[in-house]
Amino acid sequence: MRLIIAEKPSLARAIADALPGAAKREDGAIVVGDTRVTWCLGHLLEQAPPDAYDPAFKQWRLDHLPILPRQWRLTPRPKARGQLAAIRRLLKQATTVVHAGDPDREGQLLVQEVIHYLGWKGPVSRLLISDLNRPAVVKALAHLDDNARYQSLYRAAETRSRADWLYGINLSRAWTLIGRQAGHDGVLSVGRVQTPVLGLVVRRDAEIAAFQPRPFHVLWVNLAVEHGQLRAWWHPAEHHPLDDQGRLLERPPAAALAARLPGASGQLARLESQHKRQAAPLPYSLSALQVDASRRYKLSAKAVLDACQSLYERHKLITYPRSDCRYLPEGHLTLAQKALHGACRGDETLDRWLGGADFSRRSKAWNDKRVGAHHALAPTGTRPDMSRLSNSEANVFRLIVRNVLAQFYPPLEFREIKARFEILGEDFRAQGREILDPGWKPLFATRDEAPPLPSLREGESASVIDQGVEDRETRPPEPFNDASLIKAMMNIARYVEDAEVKRTLRESDGLGTEATRAGIIETLLERGYLVRQQSALRATRTGAALIQALPEAASRPERTALWEQRLTAIAEQDAAPSPFLDGLIDDLRGLLDAADTQRMRQALTTAQGLDAPARKARPTSRKRSSGPRQTGNAKPRTRRRKVPS
Template sequence: MITIIAQNKISALAIARATANDNEGNRHFYGSKYFITWMTPKMIEITTPRGLASYWFRDQSFPHLPKYLTLSITTRSGKDGEPMTPEANAQLDIIKSLLAKSESIIVATDPTQEGELSFRYLYSYLHCTLPYSRAIINDLTIKGVNRAISYTMPAERYDKWYNAARLRDEADWLVGVNARRALAFAAGRGTYRIGRTSASVLKMIADRNIMVKSAEQTTERHTTVAVKDRNGNIFALHSIEPNCVTANATSEVKIISVEKNESKVRTPKLYNLINLQIDAARLFGMTPLRTYEAALRLFGRKLISYPVAAGSTVPQRKYQECRKVLEKMLSYSNYASVAMANLGFAPGRGVDKSNFGTHGIVATGVPPLVLDDDMSRIYHLIVRRMYQTFSKDAVVIRSRIIAECEGVRYQWSGESYKTKGWHTLFPDTLMDTQPVPAFTANEEVSLFSAGSYTSKTSMPEDYTDATLIEDLLAIRGTINADGIAKDIVHLESSGLIERDAWGHISITTKGRLLYGIVREMKIADICEVIKMDNLMKEVTRDKISASAYDTQIKQITRDVTAEILASAKLYPRMEEDIPCPHCSEGVMKTFGRVAMCDNPECGHYVFRQFYGVTLSHSELASLINTGSTPPIAGFRARSGKTFKAQVIINAAGNTQVVSKNKSENA
């Protein structure tokens, strides 16, 4: 027998029915060839002692940097507040029993980095040795499922997906857990659910809120001149710069230059999830989570598919399937304008090339019956984009005329079509066009009329979901698209941001308090996030070693933890200051669990809490000044036994607990 492990029960049921292995057992389906079961959300994850108050509040080492990150069953709570552990345990028992009776595994989790990571974590946690291959299930139709199960891919082909997701997950854990733990000592566990990347998004939103409130609108006066071209058509030209010079009726207007540029407007690519979320937010005010859930329901109803992975064009076979769907959809009133355009279809670009599972979303041939409002909106966007993608390019002529009158420069600009292409499919994509003035360079024409107008400078606006995602994509790149949407959802669920009736995002009172604490820290610096993103890319491309990456990530974790522990807004200063030996200019200000130099160009810090022992002021001064403490009793090993040791600063500049039987980096 072969065990197929799906992402969820809906997918497992579709696979069971498609393969005719649909006898229902306890938390699985079975037949003559396959056992089919599924995973629960975040079933196996990096061990996080969420429920242990001793971990969060009692004296332990700072920061927490285990040599090896272990895996365990999830200890999270669901949306309803109920613990997810019992459900995960029950499902895990079924998976173990099925694997014990199987010869191999087919992985049918989501064909994404996260889907690959969830299976690999499960496989590692169970210490499984069965061979496995991957099925790329892009839709839940019978044809799509059977094709994927019959033609599975070698497991090693998706090692890059797993490695990229694992590196990101481990970095999120190291930075996020230590930051939240440092905040928990001051504000209480769970008060500020800060993450490695979400703090920088919070800062971007808060900075934009401040900029909008402080912006001042100004008024500018521009002048205009109207002239006739050789064909007798009148065109108005506007001054390029603000001025108060109104042209005389007898003045001549000299045409300085006439520019015409012809450019091809390529058909847009098929939607991937992040671009679908952007347009749904812009057009319908839907949050990223609402869009994702609507798309997930469409997928479960077999209405959409995402067949294009790691390629730049749609395969001919899939294109023929899409063409049949589009021809069928012409009978719907929503697409009457497409039928009138009568452009015909041609294979077009699908998505950008990617080694990390970028997908183009398309509609299947299943009739879209009885959809809720959100599903209907998302389905319409997907079908609309398919028509546009498989249409013809538009060719636009952009014209610009520069003229001068009484020392003031004026301009006219406009657009016209050479071929309208995909712009004719839907009325809202057509541009307003104007005839091109019949002028030549260095020509002098008579002034027909002159005037002026005042305009106000445009005011910045608070972020919406669409503009925030677009800015984050521009900063971090499309490879991090999934994480960007999750950060916004996380900030909302944590009560740190809110939206007004127009979809503008602002930070809440709780968000402002957190922003006031972290705004100058590394954890809220988007450049530090990009730095970590680049480190992960270097590892996946074998440009730096895993050990070098581990060293740098742990150093970033130390820096982030030290900044939070040294925040005067969270922790009161303790004993006397100690001169900084690192820069000789600042002083080491001492707090409860760290001492940090007050020279911003230095920022040197030393932790003072190790294995349940907090260094006294004299011991801390000895460590800073001489590089070691006297022997100290009372250190508590993880086994519970106490031991005597010294704390030293090693050659790498990190603190280390050294005893005859134990040596640990702290």
């Protein structure tokens, strides 16, 4: 009997539907001929808690730290025991096993750890599916691979899981205990990704709070030229009081020049015109989609991920969504026209855009060399029933289809124009652009283009018909929202000060992964470290205090982004995990040595931030620890909260 183990029930159903023969359900599986298709429910196993290694660790004590397992153990998740038992029973009957986890690091881990945990010693094949439509699944079933080829991917995921446990368990216990000593009643969770993300928000909020607006002044003129009118702006010479961005800091020079301008004339001293072509934006990765959907539709990162999962699993309208790639396989190019015709026929807007597509075009999006375990998000070709989609699902679907459809539109062509006028011996500048061919742009436009400059000729005269001085102020940085925080996590090198690390991180995948970024934001909200103010994400007092109390290295992105590089080396270059884990343990010891009650007390006293919304207390029959609070040795009452990753 062949046993196929899928990552989740929806994938198991898609596999069973693609197998020849009639399918019937049995306990924990679908039977099709001599094949049984069973499933996990996400992770069926998790890292064992500290007290599984030593019962003494059930009590939280600083002198236990760091807790370092010698022989790692997994334990079933409480709600997964029934399905785990079903897989155990099926494995006893199997002659071959097929691993059908999602085609990524975590998908490799969560099925393979079950196979190892249940003691299977026989052959294992690997089934890679990124599209749940029947033709794609049939094709994947015909091209099974040897699971041994993916052992380095498994080791990377296993190493990530162990490293997260070491980091989260030890630092969360340490800072919770010193927090108790400093008067904070509750768990202070620390994670290798969530804490640097919180640090980004806390530091941005601090910049906003400390910001001192500075006035500056701008002078504009409306000019009459040979073929119309335009507005130009004064560029003061360096002898005027300017800031580092060339803004005028004192009003009198602008006011004095404005008083001389009525009736003045000059000439167009220099005209620059450059013809430019701009290709369509690439198809989406998940994070790029989350950024655009947040900006356009005010959707949270989690709402976009949930919509994508539904479009993939329930409606089968898009390919695998948790992708970090923005390119498509070259082999998909010949199938794209049929897929887009199917995807667009259920929607008036998409159908109109389809009419402008030229399928003889080939953009740079089709590139096998840029495709890894996943390709960019794309429509499967299934015709959508838009009446069955929620507003969020419909909007996200249109974005995904639009970005693939745009690959068959011509480039945007425009002429960029820069004009410099000399009037009364002063420099005035104007710039604009003239659209020559809108190409793909109408599919993306949300507002009208600014009117182009009139036709200009270098040396022509210009007369002042109006002028004015505007008094402005510098503005603080914008608070993070879902779009900007996801973008910051994608481009984390911008927030790194060390030049060498910055260069290295420009080539990395950023902070977190496509599959985890939305969850990280939601975790910080659930734990009361962030709050939403309309669309803005702001730190709470507790979140700000935690960042202030931690060593700076624990709240900055360098460490965790470099972690991802080390894990990638394990996955792609078969690097050994042990040097990475040994280095992490050395780091942990240094961080634990920095746990300081006085610093925690000071942070709790001085932290600036918002109040977290009150959360309902969870009923529990567990007795409170009778240990003395002031020693920091008692187990906190809220220990049941999950330790972060």
